[in-house]
Amino acid sequence: MTVPQTAVEFDLSRPPRSLLQDALYRLRRNRAAILSMLILLTFALIALFASSLAPHNPLKLNDGLGYLPPIWEKHALNGKSPDPRFLLGTDQLGRDLLSRVLYGARVSMLVGLTPVLIILVIGTTIGMVSGYIGGQVDNIMMRITDVFYAFPDLLFYIILMVTLRDTAIGNLLNGLFLLFVALAVVSWVGVARLVRGVVLSLKEKEFIEAARCVGASNLRIMLRHLLPNCVSPLVVWVAFAIPRMIIAEATLGYLGIGLRPATDPRSFFITSWGALMLDGNSALNVQPWILIAPSACVALIVMAFTFLGDGLRDALDPRMKGTF
Amino acid sequence: MIRFIIRRLLWMIPVLLTVTVVTFLLMHAAPGGPWDRDLERRQVDPATQSMLNKQYGLDKPMWRQFTAYTFGDIDDQGRFVCGAICGNLGPSYRQRGRTVQDILFGIPEGKPFWESRFGYSVRLGLLALSIAVLIGIPAGVLAALKQNTWIDYLCAFVANIGVSVPGFVIGLYLIIIFAVWLRLVNVVPRSWSDPRVWVLPSLVLGFNTMAFTARLTRSAMLEVIRQDYVRTARAKGLAEIKIIVGHMLKNALIPVVTILGPALAGLVTGSFIIERMFSFPGIGREYVQAISNRDYSMILGSTLVYAVLIALANLSVDIVYGFLDPRIRVE
Numbered sequence: 001m002t003v004p005q006t007a008v009e010f011d012l013s014r015p016p017r018s019l020l021q022d023a024l025y026r027l028r029r030n031r032a033a034i035l036s037m038l039i040l041l042t043f044a045l046i047a048l049f050a051s052s053l054a055p056h057n058p059l060k061l062n063d064g065l066g067y068l069p070p071i072w073e074k075h076a077l078n079g080k081s082p083d084p085r086f087l088l089g090t091d092q093l094g095r096d097l098l099s100r101v102l103y104g105a106r107v108s109m110l111v112g113l114t115p116v117l118i119i120l121v122i123g124t125t126i127g128m129v130s131g132y133i134g135g136q137v138d139n140i141m142m143r144i145t146d147v148f149y150a151f152p153d154l155l156f157y158i159i160l161m162v163t164l165r166d167t168a169i170g171n172l173l174n175g176l177f178l179l180f181v182a183l184a185v186v187s188w189v190g191v192a193r194l195v196r197g198v199v200l201s202l203k204e205k206e207f208i209e210a211a212r213c214v215g216a217s218n219l220r221i222m223l224r225h226l227l228p229n230c231v232s233p234l235v236v237w238v239a240f241a242i243p244r245m246i247i248a249e250a251t252l253g254y255l256g257i258g259l260r261p262a263t264d265p266r267s268f269f270i271t272s273w274g275a276l277m278l279d280g281n282s283a284l285n286v287q288p289w290i291l292i293a294p295s296a297c298v299a300l301i302v303m304a305f306t307f308l309g310d311g312l313r314d315a316l317d318p319r320m321k322g323t324f
Numbered sequence: 325m326i327r328f329i330i331r332r333l334l335w336m337i338p339v340l341l342t343v344t345v346v347t348f349l350l351m352h353a354a355p356g357g358p359w360d361r362d363l364e365r366r367q368v369d370p371a372t373q374s375m376l377n378k379q380y381g382l383d384k385p386m387w388r389q390f391t392a393y394t395f396g397d398i399d400d401q402g403r404f405v406c407g408a409i410c411g412n413l414g415p416s417y418r419q420r421g422r423t424v425q426d427i428l429f430g431i432p433e434g435k436p437f438w439e440s441r442f443g444y445s446v447r448l449g450l451l452a453l454s455i456a457v458l459i460g461i462p463a464g465v466l467a468a469l470k471q472n473t474w475i476d477y478l479c480a481f482v483a484n485i486g487v488s489v490p491g492f493v494i495g496l497y498l499i500i501i502f503a504v505w506l507r508l509v510n511v512v513p514r515s516w517s518d519p520r521v522w523v524l525p526s527l528v529l530g531f532n533t534m535a536f537t538a539r540l541t542r543s544a545m546l547e548v549i550r551q552d553y554v555r556t557a558r559a560k561g562l563a564e565i566k567i568i569v570g571h572m573l574k575n576a577l578i579p580v581v582t583i584l585g586p587a588l589a590g591l592v593t594g595s596f597i598i599e600r601m602f603s604f605p606g607i608g609r610e611y612v613q614a615i616s617n618r619d620y621s622m623i624l625g626s627t628l629v630y631a632v633l634i635a636l637a638n639l640s641v642d643i644v645y646g647f648l649d650p651r652i653r654v655e
Contacts, residue, residue, distance in 0.1 A: 146335075155343075155631065158615060164353065166354070243488065277496065285504065292500065298489075298490070306484075307484075
């Protein structure tokens with residue numbers, strides 16, 4: 001007798017879901033995105049605990065043990081036999097490759113995150129102000145961003161790294177500080193345009209007008225009403241920007257103008273994957289293995305961020321699903 | 325249309341000027357002069373140094389050096405020497421006796437123009453672009469027509485890798501597989517006259533663009549595939565191939581064309597890593613060499629050349645897009 005009653009209650013008792021919960025629900029059902037998150041979490045843990053995970057000191061030179069092959073390679077091209085103590089083999093100076101690759105995760109993680117944070121602050125502020133104030137201010141700011149936008153970014157990184165490398169700024173954090181600046185200076189334009197677009201599309205809407213009617217200040221409107229609406233496109237932007245930064249670091253490292261591999265054991269940043277690839281490239285015929293591990297790491301981390309970005313975009317804006 | 329093109333051409337001026345100013349300032353902010361950086365070689369004595377400075381015009385004030393470099397200057401004999409706007413990029417600091425434009429564009433004696441370094445790079449870029457377009461677009465079309473079959477999934481898999489993994493990482497793997505393990509090709513070919521050795525570098529250079537083109541073509545095709553006019557075309561009994569080429573592809577290609585500009589620019593700037601990897605005799609390898617030698621005038625000159633190439637690539641696509649979609653012209 002009470003059965004139909006409970007069925008109705010059951011139906012109605014489903015709690016309402018917010019937009020964010022909806023997005024999380026969609027994200028959780030995306031297997032590629034979940035796998036990517038696990039991979040990224042692993043890399044983050046490796047980066048944090050590299051010093052306890054690494055089997056050897058990444059700076060210790062082992063005399064006579066240079067260019068050892070990895071343990072599964074029985075007949076190495078250079079005629080050396082593997083040593084079970086060095087899982088991935090060694091580089092030219094006999095330093096353990098596995099340890100160096102593990103330490104390299106630190107640089108890539110930090111290079112991915114730090115410039116993006118700087119860019120978010122600069123880009124959002126400029127885009128928000130420019131879009132909200134409009135008029136002449138907007139016009140001038142957009143002309144400036146146009147010039148930056150057309151600036152070939154990789155060329156700019158290279159020139160900045162080459163010229164300022166030997167200065168005091170270039171030496172900060174083994175050259176990483178300069179790298180962060182280089183990456184941030186070019187890329188804030190994209191964020192500024194994105195935020196400006198959102199602000200322009202919303203600032204004439206009724207809810208902004210209502211806020212203004214009840215006497216909300218401009219700052220309050222920007223922070224409380226406009227900024228939250230920028231969050232989801234910004235989250236997607238971040239997920240796609242991080243791999244671009246990592247690729248740029250690897251590219252510059254491969255050209256020999258990225259992070260300087262450290263020789264000081266107290267240094268937090270020992271080497272980067274790009275710098276390891278440069279090592280591997282010069283020993284391509286004797287030890288192709290040096291190349292494989294760092295480039296596989298770059299490929300994996302970049303792919304994980306891209307798939308996560310895809311998943312986030314589909315989850316936050318389902319209308320975009322299926323487009324590239 | 326003419327007004328549109330002229331406006332776009334004029335817009336190149338502030339962009340290129342900014343590139344020149346920024347590069348020039350950074351070059352001057354670099355510590356040390358151009359002559360005291362040969363660490364392994366004997367240092368140049370002060371007398372020779374000041375003579376060199378005078379010869380290269382480095383004793384003049386900075387703004388004068390800049391205008392002399394960009395626009396031109398009057399030399400000791402009172403003649404006007406034109407600067408970068410005439411294509412005169414000045415002497416190289418490292419390869420003494422040669423000018424930058426001679427290194428980049430100089431044609432070897434008795435050879436056609438495509439034997440110059442620039443010619444080599446152009447050929448590689450065009451080859452990469454044709455690989456990207458000729459494989460990417462058909463793959464995207466096929467994936468859309470056979471949606472949710474193994475063909476679609478295979479294309480999606482390769483395209484996902486190609487879009488996310490940087491080109492030079494793919495290149496390194498291809499080198500290891502084909503050159504080091506299988507020994508099918510040499511990493512550094514003895515001669516670039518054999519067409520087979522061009523396959524690997526151009527494939528590596530074009531891989532990202534190919535993947536991106538395939539993905540974009542697929543999604544654009546999926547949008548038009550269910551349009552009414554496609555059904556109408558089928559209903560009047562048109563051959564399937566005519567429908568695909570004339571009705572679907574014609575409309576689906578518009579978004580693909582728009583990305584070819586950034587893609588072309590990407591091929592231009594991406595080329596120096598690939599060129600370095602394969603020791604390819606183009607302007608990219610020269611640029612990387614200049615970076616490691618700290619040959620500042622060479623870096624400045626090549627950067628300008630690259631910036632012009634990128635600006636032209638963007639311009640050409642804007643023009644093509646203007647033809648394809650009249651709405652763009654009005655804006």
